[in-house]
Amino acid sequence: MSPREKAARYALLALILVICVGPFLWQLSTSLKGPDEDIYTATPHFIPSDPTLANYARVGQTIPIGSYVANSLIVAVLVVAGNAVGATMAGFALAKLRFRGAKLLAAAFIATLVLPGEVTIVSKFVTVRGLGLSDTLVGVALPEAIGMLNVLLMRAAFQAIPSEMDDAAVMDGANAWQRLIHIGLPNVKGMLSVVTIFAFIGAWDDFLWPLIVLNDPDKYTLTVGLQYLNGAFSANPRLIAAGTMIAFIPIVIVFAVLQRFFFRGVSEGAIKG
Template sequence: MSTTTTTPEPVLDGARGAAAPGPDGVPPRQPRGRRPRRGIDSMGAGERVLRYVLLLFVLVICIGPFLWQFSTSLKGSGEDIYTRSPSFVPSQPTIENYLKVADAIPVFSYIGNSLVVAAIDVGGNVIFATLAGFAIARLRFKGRGIVLGLFLATLVLPGEVTIVSQFLTIRDLGLADTLVGVALPGMIAALNVLLMFNAFRQIPDEIDQAAVMDGANAWQRLRLIALPAVRGTIAVVAIFSFIGAWDDFLWPLIVLTTPDNFTLTIGLQYLAGTFSNDQRLIAAGTMIAFIPIAIVFAVLQRFFFKGLEEGGVKG
């Protein structure tokens, strides 16, 4: 005959509504509830107005210059852009300025060169930053802490400190005045490695241990377990890499000397030099440079916002 032992449930004290003391005289611990979040409906009128005013102020600072450039690019030659009472809405909107940009410089050739550099940098960062982040976060090897510290230390140094040594290295490799030479230093960034390291570190150790017990090696754990859990962070790395490569001006200016190899950021400076008195064309060139960034972000924005809050594996 078997005897089943049951744990008595805590009895509430009727007077105070709390759990009665146990056999040892100590009341059992009650689970701590989460602090309720304040919704926007529970705010006071003054606090709500203040928040909307601050949001509107930040929106004007962030979006205002972009809207002004876009408006200027659509204004015709007969419209004064230096008037004392500026207007965001063009009185005679036209796309003539964009056509003039294409006639002034080989803009499509420059866009192609920039896309080649950006593609190399995005591919390099997605592959190598992922591998480095996984190795530091999930593998155990001697000197792991030193490697992580070196990546952190590189964030302190500005890029201009190492630009001379980078140029000498690229020249000695015979890659000066080439698009590969422009893309090579940006193929892996320390910040992207740390982003991937932090994402992989959020995966519970129990999942890794279970995979090891099932006979999975490091590559299988990376492909089947780790990568599906960090897709959002990979999108963040891809967007950051693309924007960094697309907007870079100083490094391509140092490496490239042949006009046929110029990226878009260098080509736009010739637009400003040739038509220095017509800000409409410069604004149109700026908008042309912005379009690929907007497309990349629109495609990856669903994963981007997921990557900003990426945590562990959700079952």
């Protein structure tokens, strides 16, 4: 690689880094600026002149941030558990079990990915209300408990396992559950972590569906509850930025914990090296 090509690549990477990380760093900087610092100046300062955590404390005094975080965690745990268990079993069944209509069912899963979420939101709400789960956290989590994309990801991971391993297990008398637990799961940990991260981020960041299902303000998730902050302090972006950072922190923690498995699942596929 010539020095010019190397410089061009590093410049492109730096540009991508600025585009992806820049807004987050700017929000973080805004959340740490005090009331005496002008954030509307023509020449904005990236580094706060007098950093303070008062904006975060005021967010907690303005809205029940602890209750909203707890509600979001409950929804996220239900969604992650549903996808970790349901998507894993469905993906294994589609990839390794032979039954009539397997290909048709897989095609139906793929077809659902073409439809945007807004198309099915009315039918989802009617179903949740019919089950008596409207205005509940379970009703918020139920439609996303098994994501079609996650099922297909797990199916692809299980398909990457050599069929000879399954055939040998069958010859030894292993049933489907034993093959899943002892052969399938040890080889798809990377992809399972990818599914877990995607499920958590989707559940934590979701705004439209909780807004439709929930009526009781005490049951609001964090993304919905932060709108109170936006409405009450629309002229003070410092507090809005602080609330945004509070909502962003759990995502960083989850990714930091699972990043090793995440990159293994993305780069290595289903089979351990």
